[in-house]
Amino acid sequence: MDPRLGTALAVVIGVPGVLVGYIYLTEVVLRFVAEKNRARIRPWLWLLPALLFLGLFLVIPTILTILRSFQGAVEGVWSGLDNYAWFFGTPDALTALRNNLLWVVFLTLFAVGGGLIIAVLVDRVRYESVAKSVIFVPLAISTTAAAVIWRFMFDYQSKGTAQTGTLNGILGAFGLGPISFLQVDTLALNTIFLIIVTAWMWTGFAMVILSAALKGISAELLEAARVDGATEWRVFRFIVFPLLLPTVAVVSTTIVITALKTFDVVLVMTNGNFGTDVIALRMIKESFINGNVGHGSALAVILLLAIIPVMALNISRFRAQEAIR
Amino acid sequence: MTTPVAIQAPLARAAARGRRFTGGRFAVHLVLILLMAIWLLPTIGLLVNSLRSSSDIASSGWWTSLFPPKGLTLDSYAAVFRETDIASGFINSLFITIPATIIPIFVAAFAAYAFSWMNFPGRNLLFVVVVGLLVVPLQTTFIPILRTFGQIGIAGEFLTVWLAHTGYGLPFAIYLLRNFMGSLPREVFESAYIDGASPVTAFFRLALPMTVPAIAALAIFQFLFVWNDLLVAYIYLGSVRPENLPMTVQINNLVSSQGAGWELLGPAAFISMALPLVVFFALQRYFVRGITGGAVKG
Numbered sequence: 001m002d003p004r005l006g007t008a009l010a011v012v013i014g015v016p017g018v019l020v021g022y023i024y025l026t027e028v029v030l031r032f033v034a035e036k037n038r039a040r041i042r043p044w045l046w047l048l049p050a051l052l053f054l055g056l057f058l059v060i061p062t063i064l065t066i067l068r069s070f071q072g073a074v075e076g077v078w079s080g081l082d083n084y085a086w087f088f089g090t091p092d093a094l095t096a097l098r099n100n101l102l103w104v105v106f107l108t109l110f111a112v113g114g115g116l117i118i119a120v121l122v123d124r125v126r127y128e129s130v131a132k133s134v135i136f137v138p139l140a141i142s143t144t145a146a147a148v149i150w151r152f153m154f155d156y157q158s159k160g161t162a163q164t165g166t167l168n169g170i171l172g173a174f175g176l177g178p179i180s181f182l183q184v185d186t187l188a189l190n191t192i193f194l195i196i197v198t199a200w201m202w203t204g205f206a207m208v209i210l211s212a213a214l215k216g217i218s219a220e221l222l223e224a225a226r227v228d229g230a231t232e233w234r235v236f237r238f239i240v241f242p243l244l245l246p247t248v249a250v251v252s253t254t255i256v257i258t259a260l261k262t263f264d265v266v267l268v269m270t271n272g273n274f275g276t277d278v279i280a281l282r283m284i285k286e287s288f289i290n291g292n293v294g295h296g297s298a299l300a301v302i303l304l305l306a307i308i309p310v311m312a313l314n315i316s317r318f319r320a321q322e323a324i325r
Numbered sequence: 326m327t328t329p330v331a332i333q334a335p336l337a338r339a340a341a342r343g344r345r346f347t348g349g350r351f352a353v354h355l356v357l358i359l360l361m362a363i364w365l366l367p368t369i370g371l372l373v374n375s376l377r378s379s380s381d382i383a384s385s386g387w388w389t390s391l392f393p394p395k396g397l398t399l400d401s402y403a404a405v406f407r408e409t410d411i412a413s414g415f416i417n418s419l420f421i422t423i424p425a426t427i428i429p430i431f432v433a434a435f436a437a438y439a440f441s442w443m444n445f446p447g448r449n450l451l452f453v454v455v456v457g458l459l460v461v462p463l464q465t466t467f468i469p470i471l472r473t474f475g476q477i478g479i480a481g482e483f484l485t486v487w488l489a490h491t492g493y494g495l496p497f498a499i500y501l502l503r504n505f506m507g508s509l510p511r512e513v514f515e516s517a518y519i520d521g522a523s524p525v526t527a528f529f530r531l532a533l534p535m536t537v538p539a540i541a542a543l544a545i546f547q548f549l550f551v552w553n554d555l556l557v558a559y560i561y562l563g564s565v566r567p568e569n570l571p572m573t574v575q576i577n578n579l580v581s582s583q584g585a586g587w588e589l590l591g592p593a594a595f596i597s598m599a600l601p602l603v604v605f606f607a608l609q610r611y612f613v614r615g616i617t618g619g620a621v622k623g
Contacts, residue, residue, distance in 0.1 A: 004420055004483070011424040011487065019431040027525050042524060043443035047451075050436035050495055053429075057492025058458050061466035068468060118360060121353050133609065134361045138368075140605035140612070141598045142553030144573040148580065148594040152371045152587065162385050164587070166370040169386040200364065208613055232349065257460050264555045268577050283464045284560070293468055300464040311460045315453055 019049065062304070069297035083298035093299075096277040099191050100306070103259040103278065106192060110199035111255050112248060115206025119214055120236065122207070132211065136204030143201065147268035150197040154181035154269075185275040194265050194276060202258060206251045213247040214240070253314050260306050279303050375401050375591030382587050405592040409585075410568075411575060415596065418571040420483055421558065422551045425490035426544055432491065433498030433543070434536070438528050440499070441507040442514055452503065459496040466493075467560050474561065481565030486558055490551050498543055505539035506532055541611045549601055549612075572597040 026045040030038045072079040087093045118135055122128045138146055155165025156178055163172050171177030182190050217240060225235050263280040270276045272285065279299055287296025374387040376397045381390060390396055405411050439445075440452050470489065474480045509532065517527045533540075555573040562569045570578075576593050579585040585593075605612060 007483070008420050008424060012427055015424065015428050016431050019428075019435070023435060023525055023528070027523055039443070040445065043439040043445040043448075046435045046439035046443065046524075049432045050499060053432060053488075053492040053495050054455065054458060057470065057489055058461055058466060058496075061469040062461060064469040065465045118357075121357050124350075124353055125357060131357055131361055133606075134364050136613075137602070137605060138364070140549060140601045142555065142573050142601070144553070144555050144576050145594045145598045148576060148590050149367045149371045151580070152374065152591070153367045155587075164374075164382065164386050166366065166387070169388060200367070205616065208616055212613075261462050267555070268580055271581055280462065280464055287468060288560075288564075297468060300462065300467075303462045304465050307460050307462060311457055314460070315457055318456055319453065 022049070065297045065300050066304075068293060069301045071297075072294045073292045075293070079294065083294045084302075086295060087298055087302060092277065093282060095275055096272075096279045096282045097302075099188065099276060099278050100260060100262075102188055102191050103195055103198075103262050104256050106195045107198055107202070107259040107262075108252050108255050110195065111202040112206045112252050114199065114203040115208075115251065116210050116244070116248065118203065118207045119211040120240070122211065123214055132204075132207065135207055138201045139204050141201075143198075143264035144268050146197060146201055147265050150200070151182075151269055154193060156180040156182075182270050182276075183274045188275065190270065190274055191276050194269055195259075197265050197269070198258070198262060202255060206255065209251050210244060210247055213244055217243050250317070253310055253317075256310050257307055260303065260310075279306075371591050372595065373397075374587055375595055377401070379404070379586070379588040401588045402592045402596075405589050405596070409575065409579065409589060409593065410570075411572060411593050411596055413568070414570060414572040414575040417569055418552055418573075418597070421486050421490075421571050422548055424483075424487045425494070425551045426547045428487060429491045429494040429498045429547060430540060430543060433495055433502050434533065434540070435528075436495075436499045437502035437506050437536075438524075438532055440503045441509075442527075442532070443524070455496050455499050459500065463493060463556060471560065481562055481569060483569060485561045486551075489557055489561060490547075490554070493557065494547050494550065498547065501543050501546075502536060502539055506536055509535050538611070538614065541608070542614050545604060545608050545612050548604065552601060 023046070026042065029045070030042060033041055068075070069083055070080060071077055072082065087097075118131075122131050125131065153166045155163075156168055157163050157165070159178055163169050163178050165178075167181065168178040171179065181193050184190050184193075222235055222239060225239055226232075230238075261280055262278055263284075266272055266276055266278050266281050272278070272281045280303060283296050283299035283303065286292050286299060370387050373390060374382060376399070377387065377390050378396055378398050378400055381396055382401075436455075440448060471480070474485050479485055513531055513535075514527055517531055522530070552571075553573065554571075555577060558571050558574050559577070562571075563574060572593070576590070576597060579590060579593060
């Protein structure tokens with residue numbers, strides 16, 4: 001038997017045991033505290049495990065990485081903004097930045113636009129739940145598996161040999177191709193193909209949320225508009241769409257952040273070659289393959305800086321919701 | 326023009342319903358069925374291909390084996406178990422995923438209860454900070470954490486990914502559970518406290534049982550997130566302890582360094598997808614609730 005099984009069992013039973021024991025222990029400890037202070041101390045004891053994890057794995061490392069980004073390849077040697085100057089002066093790094101912009105624009109367009117269209121269409125048919133499952137299921141599998149599935153879609157054999165990839169097979173049936181999809185860097189088309197793979201996964205996410213919001217729109221309102229002679233398009237354009245807009249904004253935030261953080265698809269499908277690199281992958285390569293942790297840290301900080309405005313939007317929306325709670 | 330007002334609406338509705346059976350209605354079906362076919366095609370292609378012999382895979386497209394189905398075999402699945410470490414990768418994925426799902430649920434439940442039903446100064450600000458941490462790119466945390474793991478001598482151990490996934494999963498976990506716990510009826514807790522229940526009793530006897538739907542959604546999410554994770558395992562286990570790698574990293578290695586053919590990649594991908602697909606189809610309702618609960622409702 002695998003000796004690690006013992007460890008895993010100990011963790012699965014032991015860790016919850018320890019955590020539950022900890023919460024009971026807090027009440028024991030609080031008995032020694034003056035009664036009027038208990039309610040003040042108790043919440044912090046309940047939050048302590050979470051705050052430790054968040055502090056040790058997110059907050060402190062992020063601060064250290066920000067500091068590290070102002071040091072050179074050798075730690076402790078302060079180099080001011082050198083790493084950032086390197087980023088903006090290196091064509092390869094700028095390609096990654098350009099690609100991330102393409103990811104943000106086109107992934108949002110494909111996934112949110114597609115999700116909205118499908119949510120509206122699927123609302124009108126009886127096989128709604130089947131259709132939704134089909135669109136939604138790619139989100140449950142790993143990006144790695146999705147990338148393998150799509151590598152096979154885009155598979156390319158040199159001209160003259162039998163094409164085994166699905167898309168080149170289809171092109172071949174019309175006497176076209178073959179195209180080496182993942183190597184076409186004209187107009188960054190190969191990056192667009194990688195975005196399509198991710199859109200295949202995330203359209204279902206947008207669809208599910210928009211569909212839930214759509215069901216929340218009062219049927220009487222829509223019926224009233226139709227009775228007044230509004231066409232289906234006008235009902236959508238002037239009633240449904242404006243009412244969905246806040247949800248579209250929420251979904252877009254998530255998709256934009258997904259686009260900025262994109263990593264797995266690019267790693268598995270092209271490893272960033274043929275001009276498809278993105279910042280998140282560039283960061284890993286600089287840090288762990290080229291061994292320049294200063295460059296890597298700067299790339300991580302640039303990624304963080306790109307996400308902060310989106311996060312700020314998210315938080316202000318969240319606070320507005322809390323206010324009407 | 327002379328139709329009485331009272332029956333105008335039903336008539337219009339009938340007209341609208343009639344309209345739905347005409348061209349527009351047909352177009353809706355056509356577009357949806359086309360979209361479903363497009364969505365399924367990539368997976369079906371690789372699935373059929375993974376059931377063909379290696380000579381077929383190399384010499385012709387998967388569609389040639391379809392009409393009529395011929396030469397389908399499980400040889401590739403036998404080969405992937407024989408020629409790669411995918412079997413131990415499957416076990417590793419389980420070893421990584423189960424603890425990394427259970428630990429954050431407990432930690433998050435305590436924090437969510439404090440955020441929902443305890444008063445303390447700075448509560449809302451702190452919660453906003455937690456929500457903000459939701460989007461921190463993991464890349465900004467790797468280098469300092471890797472060094473710490475190295476210094477305390479646990480680099481490459483499963484423990485590293487259990488701890489890291491707990492930290493990374495907590496913001497969403499706390500957010501989801503707090504939204505649900507915070508919407509439980511206040512009277513329940515007030516009457517419990519009047520009856521002399523301690524917060525611990527109220528938490529385990531009332532809050533936790535009532536939060537089960539949200540916990541189920543969270544468990545499914547965290548399970549899929551960790552099972553499907555490539556990046557975290559790639560960084561913390563990747564170079565140090567290759568025997569601890571989950572399937573995702575193994576598959577990436579098959580693609581990138583070993584240049585494996587489709588007779589190995591296809592089966593490997595489907596073996597790694599099996600468990601998520603079972604979870605998805607068995608628990609889809611909770612999965613959807615988790616997504617809509619996390620994103621629509623605040």
